[in-house]
Amino acid sequence: MKLYTYFRSSAAYRVRIALNLKGLQPEMIPIHLLKDGGMQLQPAYRAINPEGLVPALEDAGQMLTQSLAIIEYLDETCPQPALLPADALGRARVRALSLSIACDIHPLNNLRILRYLSGEFQVTEEQKNAWYRHWCEVGLGALEAQLARSEATGRFCHGDTPGMADCCLVPQVFNAQRFNVDLSALPTILRINQACLELPAFEAAHPSKQADAE
Amino acid sequence: MKLYTYFRSSAAYRVRIALNLKGLQPEMIPIHLLKDGGMQLQPAYRAINPEGLVPALEDAGQMLTQSLAIIEYLDETCPQPALLPADALGRARVRALSLSIACDIHPLNNLRILRYLSGEFQVTEEQKNAWYRHWCEVGLGALEAQLARSEATGRFCHGDTPGMADCCLVPQVFNAQRFNVDLSALPTILRINQACLELPAFEAAHPSKQADAE
Numbered sequence: 001m002k003l004y005t006y007f008r009s010s011a012a013y014r015v016r017i018a019l020n021l022k023g024l025q026p027e028m029i030p031i032h033l034l035k036d037g038g039m040q041l042q043p044a045y046r047a048i049n050p051e052g053l054v055p056a057l058e059d060a061g062q063m064l065t066q067s068l069a070i071i072e073y074l075d076e077t078c079p080q081p082a083l084l085p086a087d088a089l090g091r092a093r094v095r096a097l098s099l100s101i102a103c104d105i106h107p108l109n110n111l112r113i114l115r116y117l118s119g120e121f122q123v124t125e126e127q128k129n130a131w132y133r134h135w136c137e138v139g140l141g142a143l144e145a146q147l148a149r150s151e152a153t154g155r156f157c158h159g160d161t162p163g164m165a166d167c168c169l170v171p172q173v174f175n176a177q178r179f180n181v182d183l184s185a186l187p188t189i190l191r192i193n194q195a196c197l198e199l200p201a202f203e204a205a206h207p208s209k210q211a212d213a214e
Numbered sequence: 215m216k217l218y219t220y221f222r223s224s225a226a227y228r229v230r231i232a233l234n235l236k237g238l239q240p241e242m243i244p245i246h247l248l249k250d251g252g253m254q255l256q257p258a259y260r261a262i263n264p265e266g267l268v269p270a271l272e273d274a275g276q277m278l279t280q281s282l283a284i285i286e287y288l289d290e291t292c293p294q295p296a297l298l299p300a301d302a303l304g305r306a307r308v309r310a311l312s313l314s315i316a317c318d319i320h321p322l323n324n325l326r327i328l329r330y331l332s333g334e335f336q337v338t339e340e341q342k343n344a345w346y347r348h349w350c351e352v353g354l355g356a357l358e359a360q361l362a363r364s365e366a367t368g369r370f371c372h373g374d375t376p377g378m379a380d381c382c383l384v385p386q387v388f389n390a391q392r393f394n395v396d397l398s399a400l401p402t403i404l405r406i407n408q409a410c411l412e413l414p415a416f417e418a419a420h421p422s423k424q425a426d427a428e
Contacts, residue, residue: 050359051314062303066317069309076302088290089276095283100265107321121335145264
């Protein structure tokens with residue numbers, strides 16, 4: 001098993017957490033997203049993942065892409081500990097929480113988007129940061145409302161064991177903090193984030209702990 | 215079962231296709247995304263879905279959000295015909311194809327994003343359309359490469375029966391065509407889109423066939 005990763009990629013960070021929770025230790029292959037205009041856009045990596053995005057996971061002779069598809073695959077092929085609950089409604093809830101981060105927050109604040117805003121629209125650094133914070137605040141605010149109002153929320157996003165939604169939450173909070181997003185109105189998110197960070201699986205997946213960290 | 219929908223919402227369109235493929239006919243509740251600054255942002259709908267996005271599906275007394283989570287739920291609770299393959303690698307592939315649309319194309323071209331670009335960055339209509347086409351072209355180009363190179367691609371995105379990835383593909387192609395994106399370099403996508411449109415489940419889900427169509 002090989003994981004194509006970048007220490008600061010939010011999507012790769014999600015998969016690293018899931019792998020650690022499963023006790024899996026793939027070979028880590030760093031793909032530098034900034035060097036030479038982005039190694040992920042070079043033909044060598046495009047042959048691995050035509051999307052030119054990290055992460056990608058090689059397993060069973062196949063190349064898997066998209067962080068949530070990879071985490072679901074890990075959960076199906078290596079069921080313990082489970083990252084999704086057993087009941088259909090609970091699974092739908094964990095997937096929805098995960099997707100609200102993976103679809104409605106993270107893609108808007110990705111490196112390639114910020115580059116487009118600076119390059120094509122010539123927005124200022126301040127405008128770019130305001131854009132970043134806006135989508136973080138809108139998305140995390142909605143997530144806070146969903147977590148706070150549900151009895152299914154426990155020590156973690158769903159119950160008292162960490163799962164797929166937590167694998168998404170922690171990297172998103174890390175990103176938000178990097179961009180100085182004000183998180184003080186998000187007590188449930190901060191509480192769950194803290195509970196996660198106390199676990200070795202989350203700690204070892206942190207960007208600063210990766211071999212390619214700068 | 216109730217579906218909160220908007221005729222032209224790409225994410226609602228995905229779920230309508232899945233419901234039709236399953237032969238399910240929920241009550242349709244239109245949420246007008248433009249009227250009064252957007253009905254999805256009003257308190258009445260926020261109480262249903264704090265994210266302020268469509269679709270949402272009410273079933274078993276629960277409110278489900280996020281189109282892909284809803285489709286997976288439908289597939290688990292109403293297994294025939296299956297929208298995901300039985301094997302873990304196949305499921306990972308279908309999820310990755312779906313997520314490449316739901317995470318890497320659609321969120322960038324959503325109504326609220328285009329509004330932000332016009333309102334905050336004061337981009338011109340031409341710049342906004344160029345942004346739209348850019349992310350469509352990048353995303354659909356990568357999807358074409360993934361579909362074209364895989365033996366798992368059949369009459370549909372995965373094999374010869376329609377599934378979750380096709381539920382995502384058709385609304386995205388519809389959107390791209392609305393914005394005059396050049397699709398001529400995407401023969402596999404166009405072929406699969408055509409095969410889907412020949413099926414009644416896809417036809418009945420089309421924006422122009424909805425009760426709230428304008």
